[in-house]
Amino acid sequence: MKVLGNYLHLNLDIIKAVNKYDRAAISKLNKSGLSxxxxxxxxxHYSIFESIVKNGYKNGLIFEDDVDIEINITNIMTEVHRKLPSDWDMLYLGHCSEHGSYIETGLTIHVLHKSEHPKCTHSYAVSAKGAKKLLEKLNIIDPYYHLDMQIADFIMAGEIISYSIHPPIVVQFKGVTDLSDVSPGIEGGTDPLMNSTLRILGYDPDGPNS
Structure with a gap:
């Protein structure tokens, strides 16, 4: 993420994720049968929502560490922000198996959809209002499902107001030796971007320098 952030001139705060081997942290959710x-x-992710509320941020943009980003993300987001409905709680920059209902916004290339049931949490924005809602709705003691699926259920039920950018401007980048600190070496499909930053930097999920 530091490589991406520096190249794209994004001022990122690198937050160390909870490791699955951190027994002290994981024990907080001992009532849950999840892995x-x-x-x-x-x-x-829950800790980031807490930080947004605690620090009084207006919103937060969250990237997981195994992503690839459109080279002109700043221009895209500037345009999207002008057209984004003011009632938003969440905005998905990247998503899996999400279609949603089309919103006519007059964006140059990308379009906004009203989210229906977005999956994956590799890149999304959350407003202060949205972070407060998520903290109220998520069960930190005994979660019943993966975080992304729980949030998707809230969205489908109309409890969280969410929009999605299509096509995605952030995708998961999975290779034999991908850049993730959390799940290194997990292979999977890498969706194409119009202008992949990682490929411009020389990274290829199928190549020797991935």
């Missing part, structure tokens, strides 16, 4: 890895992910 240690799922619990660690849940706690990592």
């Amino acid at each position: 240690a890895g799922v619990k660690a992910c849940y706690l990592s």
Whole structure:
């Protein structure tokens, strides 16, 4: 993420995620039957929502550490922000298996959809209002499901107001030796971007320098 942030001139705060081997942290969710890895992910995102509220931030943009980003993300987000409805709680920059209902916004290339049931948490924004809602709704003691699926259920029920950018401007980057600190070496499909920053930097999920 530091490589991406520096190249794109993004002022990122690098937050150490909860490790699935951190027994002290994971023990907070001992009532849950979820795996240690799922619990660690849940706690990592939950702590960011707490930080947004505690520090009085207007919103937060969250990237997991195994992503690739459109090279012109700043221009895209400037345009999206002007068209984003004011009632938003969440905005998905990247998502899995999400379609949603189209909103006519007049964006140059990308479009906004009203989210229906977005999956994955590799890149999204959350407003202060949205962070407060998530802290109220998420069960930090005994979560019943993966974080992304719980949030998707809130969205589908109309309890969280969310929008999605299409096509995604942030995707998961999975290779034999990907850049993730949390799940290194987990292979999977890498969706194409119009202008991949990692590929410009020379990273290839199928190549020797991935």
